[in-house]
Amino acid sequence: MLSDQRVDDAQRRTALGEFLRTRRARLTPTQIGLPAGPRRRTPGLRREEVAVAAGVSTTWYTYLEQGRDIHVSRIVLECIADALHLNQDERLHLFLLADQSTTATPSLLPEETIPAAYQLVLDGLTEYPAYIRGRRMDILAWNKAACAVFGDFALLPHRERNFLWLIFTDTPFRRLFVDHAGLAQEMLEIFRETATRYMSASWLHEFTDALSQASPEFRQHWQGHNVRRKSYGAVSRELLHPEMGRLVFTIAGFQMSGDPDIQCCIFTSTPNSETATKLRQQLHSPAPL
Numbered sequence: 001m002l003s004d005q006r007v008d009d010a011q012r013r014t015a016l017g018e019f020l021r022t023r024r025a026r027l028t029p030t031q032i033g034l035p036a037g038p039r040r041r042t043p044g045l046r047r048e049e050v051a052v053a054a055g056v057s058t059t060w061y062t063y064l065e066q067g068r069d070i071h072v073s074r075i076v077l078e079c080i081a082d083a084l085h086l087n088q089d090e091r092l093h094l095f096l097l098a099d100q101s102t103t104a105t106p107s108l109l110p111e112e113t114i115p116a117a118y119q120l121v122l123d124g125l126t127e128y129p130a131y132i133r134g135r136r137m138d139i140l141a142w143n144k145a146a147c148a149v150f151g152d153f154a155l156l157p158h159r160e161r162n163f164l165w166l167i168f169t170d171t172p173f174r175r176l177f178v179d180h181a182g183l184a185q186e187m188l189e190i191f192r193e194t195a196t197r198y199m200s201a202s203w204l205h206e207f208t209d210a211l212s213q214a215s216p217e218f219r220q221h222w223q224g225h226n227v228r229r230k231s232y233g234a235v236s237r238e239l240l241h242p243e244m245g246r247l248v249f250t251i252a253g254f255q256m257s258g259d260p261d262i263q264c265c266i267f268t269s270t271p272n273s274e275t276a277t278k279l280r281q282q283l284h285s286p287a288p289l
Contacts, residue, residue, distance in 0.1 A: 008199065008200040009069070010067070011199045011200055012097055012199055013067035013068070013069065013097075014067045015097055015196070015199060016064070016067065016094075016097040016098055017064065017065040017066060017067045018225055019093065019094065019097060019225045020050075020064065020065050020080075020084070020094075021065060022223075022224055022225040022226075023084040023086065023090070023225075024044050024045040024046075024047070024049075024050050024084060025042075025043055025044035025045075026043075026044060027044060027045050027084065027085065028044075028045070029045065029049060031085065032045070032049065032050075032053045032083060032085075033053070034049055034052070034053070047061055047062050047065060048061075050080070050083050050084065053082075053083035054076070054079040054080045054082070054083040055079050056076060056079065056080070061080075064080075072098045072099075074095070074099075077094060077095060077098055080094070081094055089189075089193065089227055089228040089229050090227060092193075092229065093192075093193060093196060093227040096196050096197070097196065112134045112135070112138070112140055112259075112262060114132055114140050114141045118132060118141060118256070118264070119141050122141055122142065122143040122146075122264075123143050123144070125143055125145065125266060126143075126144070126145065126283070127145055127276065127279060127280055127283065128143075128145055128266050128267060128268055128269075129143065129145040129146040129148070129149045129150065129249070129266075129267040129279075130142065130143050130145065130146055130264065130265065130266040130267065131143070131146050131150075131153070131264075131265055132256065132262060132263070132264045132265075133163055133262070133263050133264075133265060134261070134262055135194050135198070135261035135262065136162065136191075136203065136204075136207060137162050137163040137164045137165075137187065137191055138161060138162045138163075139153050139161050139162065139163060140262070144283065145267075145279065145283060146267075148279065148282050148283055149176070149239070149241065149244075149247070149267070149279070150173055150176065151172060151173065159210070162207075163187060164184075164187060164188065164191060164211060164218070165211060165214070167180060167183060167184045167187060168184050168188075168211060168214075168215040168217055168218040169211075169214055169215050172242075175240075176239045176240065176241060177237060177238075177239055178238040178239065178240055179238070181217075183237070184217065184218075184221070185221055185226070186228070188218065188221050188222065188226075189226045189227050189228040190228055190229070190230050192222075192225070192226070192227045193227050193228065193229055193230070194261050195208075196227075208222060230253070230263065234250050234251060234252055235250070235251050236248065236249065236250050236251070237249050237251060237267070241278075243282065244278040244279065244282055245278065246274075246275075247269075247275045247278065247279070248269070248273075248275050249267035249268060249269055249275065250267075250268050250269070251265055251266065251267055251268070252265075252266045252268055253265050253266075254266070
């Protein structure tokens with residue numbers, strides 16, 4: 001039986017090969033300074049074209065895509081990243097996949113316990129919807145204002161109390177967001193950056209397999225291997241609520257102390273704005289009998 005470390009290495013190399021194949025599939029020869037040549041049966045670059053552009057042998061690059069156990073220097077990785085026109089997030093992802101020393105290999109989902117103090121902070125944000133999201137995109141904690149906008153997370157089955165599940169399946173949560181398709185793709189790309197550090201974990205494969213079965217859209221995007229890092233800058237989201245109508249929020253994201261994979265998301269609105277007024281009225285309206 002292979003040791004856990006050898007299994008982790010094999011999975012990492014397999015993911016590296018899949019990532020490289022998807023990156024070259026999106027390019028054309030002219031994009032890397034090569035003649036267009038005859039029409040191709042499949043889109044993208046050939047392996048030998050990437051190798052030429054990166055200044056490495058075709059055999060060596062082929063071994064890399066095949067997941068062979070070969071040593072990869074940082075200089076060569078930089079050349080491959082340049083040849084494939086990788087952006088900054090994709091470069092970091094490439095190095096994480098290729099460099100064993102930077103890849104975490106936990107076999108279980110680390111415990112995600114939200115201290116009581118954090119729940120008190122959420123509850124104190126009386127007119128700002130807020131929730132805390134874990135490394136698997138599970139919704140771990142939330143406040144009353146979040147329930148007013150998104151629905152009561154406590155009523156959802158545990159598996160579905162997950163941002164990716166809610167945004168990739170046909171749910172009222174998904175339908176709230178005007179650009180739900182764009183948001184889904186963005187959040188999946190952020191999730192892949194985190195998931196790279198847990199490739200050998202059973203929880204990751206169980207979760208992605210289940211969501212792939214539930215959502216063809218997720219399955220398609222997951223196979224694309226696109227990646228981006230979390231952004232802690234403020235971003236805007238437009239929602240269309242069935243009762244409150246159009247809502248516009250600016251989201252402030254904060255990393256939970258001691259764990260970069262757990263994030264607090266606060267949906268803010270300008271004081272006395274239309275969104276703030278609607279939400280305040282919703283929160284203070286009497287409950288139906």
